[in-house]
Amino acid sequence: MTQMTQTTQMRRTVPASRERGGSGGLILAIVLLGQFMAILDVNIVNVALPTLRADLHASGAMLQLVVAGYVISYAVLLISGARLGDIAGHRRMFHLGLTVFTLGSLACGLAPTTGTLIVFRFLQGAGAALMTPQVMSMIQRNFSGAARARALGAYSTVIAGGVVVGQVAGGLLVSADLFGAGWRTVFLVNVPIGILLLAAGPRVLPADKGHRGAGLDLQGLLVFTPAVLLFVLPLILGHEMGWPAWTPASLAAGIMLFGVFITVERRVAARGGRPLISGRVLRAPGLAPATATLLLGPGTWGAFLFTTTLHLQGDLRLSPLESGLAFIPCVAAFALVGLNWQRLPAHWHPRLIPAGFTVAAAAYLCVGPLAGGGVPYELLTAMIGLGLGVMPIIITVALQHVPVSDAADGSGLLLTVMQLGQVIGVATVGTLFLTIAHDSGSTRQAEYGTGWALAAVALLAAGSALFLALRRTKPAAPVADCLTSVP
Known part of the structure; x- marks a missing residue:
């Protein structure tokens, strides 16, 4: 989910991979903390937008770019970041990405204008794109058996937790106004953590050699x-x-x-x-409807976070902390579905996808034109999370029909499309919200209008998911060591 909207990573397994003696917990702590920061920065900035707008006198379009800039560079560079890890070594690229991300966070926190902040958000996203693909690779290389299963479970928890903490931490930091820094603390909080990880990483993370033949397009x-x-x-x-x-x-x-x-x-x-996006992967059964669904569904999530935060702190006059807390039921419901859907019978999985987006569409209608009836936002956001929790299922179902040799490229493609969907959602539905709010002078009216739009897009996602659910193609081969989660 944003940018829950991160991540599905599919990496080749390393035969006889093992947990390094005595340092497995430290390895996992370092790489997962890096992953956590990357997920955090997709969401933490949303709650700070109204304060940032007032401080820097930012226009609505500039606010959209502050949110979207990070996700754009992350989405565009993600596959290349994974390939660079194969070529130069995963530890080396993790440290390089972490360095770029930490410096970008410092620059964002010190940015004097909206324009410079946007530039540094792009830099942050580039650092995340270099860093996060290496996390799954290092888990695969350094853990095996039950230890790997526990590590993957922790990875999934970090993804879901990063979204929850991002919303709450953003509101808490802005409300606390530490040292009078206001919104800047949502970026500066990454700096000491990044420095700590950069100091510990070379001592803890095992070195690995890249493969020059991996190919960078x-x-x-x-x-x-x-x-x-x-x-x-x-x-x-x-x-x-x-x-x-x-x-x-x-x-x-x-x-x-x-x-x-x-x-x-x-x-x-x-x-x-080795092309960035392989035509052979695109022709795999189920990839086309899965791609369409992941372009539409996550787009509603990115737009919902952007517009609803402005409304909660607009006409509803909630504090940054209160508006952040309003999203907790949404993310909790998302995590509940994302962590438990595999317990259901396998033949149910494809059918859950259109059902989930239909539930989300109904909730978006309530958030929009029906929200004036006194329906609690916490209940509505929980419904949205319940519906969007099916997004990890899309990736798993789609990859069942992709040969194992192409699984990593297929996973990277779907994740890239998911992130781009969030960007387009913020760009289009976000613009609709800002336009109605400007013309009517009311964020409530804008929320009503965008509710209809979000419901329509969610129904389109449900329609495209039907094509995926109705497929009867036999899977190409079992895909080993696949973890699907959405930031």
Whole structure:
């Protein structure tokens, strides 16, 4: 989920991997704390947005970029970050990513303007994209048997816990206003933790050698990155600037670059290289409806966090801490589903996906046009979490039809799409909310309008999930050591 909206990581297993004598707990503590910070920063900033807006006089579009910038760079660089770990070594890339993330956090906390804050949020996201793919790899390399199962369980708990703590910690830090720093503490809190991990990591994390033949698709990355930016930025900035001529031109250029990206990837594959996104993976049974569902469903979550935080601290006049606490039932319900769905019969799993998004759609309607009837927000957010808790199931069901040799690429593709869905949700539904709020002078009216939009998108996700649920294709092969969770 944001950016619960992180993570599904699929890594190759290492034969005879083992827990290093006496240091297994420390290894796990270091890598999971790094993962925790990355998840935390997807969510912790949302509660601070109204205070940040007042302090830096930020426009609505700038607030959207503060949220989306982190997720954009994370999504674009995630697959490349995993490949770099294969090439240069997972410990080395974990430390490099942690260094970039810590420096980016410090720069965000000291940013004098909204523009510089946005730039440093992109830097933070790049650090997370280098750091987090290595976590699963190091768990796979250093733990086996029951120890690995416990480590994966802790990993899943950290993902869910990071979302909960992000919402509450953001409100607590902003409300406490430590040293008069206000919203800046939500970024600066990462700095001492990052320094501690950088000091301990070289002494605890085992060294590993990369494989130079792993392959890094620079051509694909150099086309994919501007394609995403050219498509997303006009969606965020267009309304506030009056939709000048460059905005439709940018959207068209972004769409054209996606076409170029497909051509480039085909050429890389034809030359025997390893493309960023493999066409063979995209053609696997179930990947197309799973991709559509993960583009739509997480988009509603990213938009819901952004818009509802502004409403809770707007017309409802809740404090940052109170607005953060309002999301706890949502994340708790999400974690309840995410950690227990595997206990149900396997033939139920695909059918849970459209059912979950239908429940979320009903809850979005209540959050929007029906919320004025006195329905508690905590109950509505719990319903949303209950519905969106099916997102890990999507990835598991989709990967059942992907050959084991392509499982890592398939997992990386689905995670990237999930993050991009959150970006597009913030860009489009967030813009709708800000437009209605500006025109009506009421965040309540804006919440009503976006409730309808979120419900419609959730129903579209349910519709695309039906195609996944109705498939009867035999799985290609069992996929070993797969952990699915959503930040």
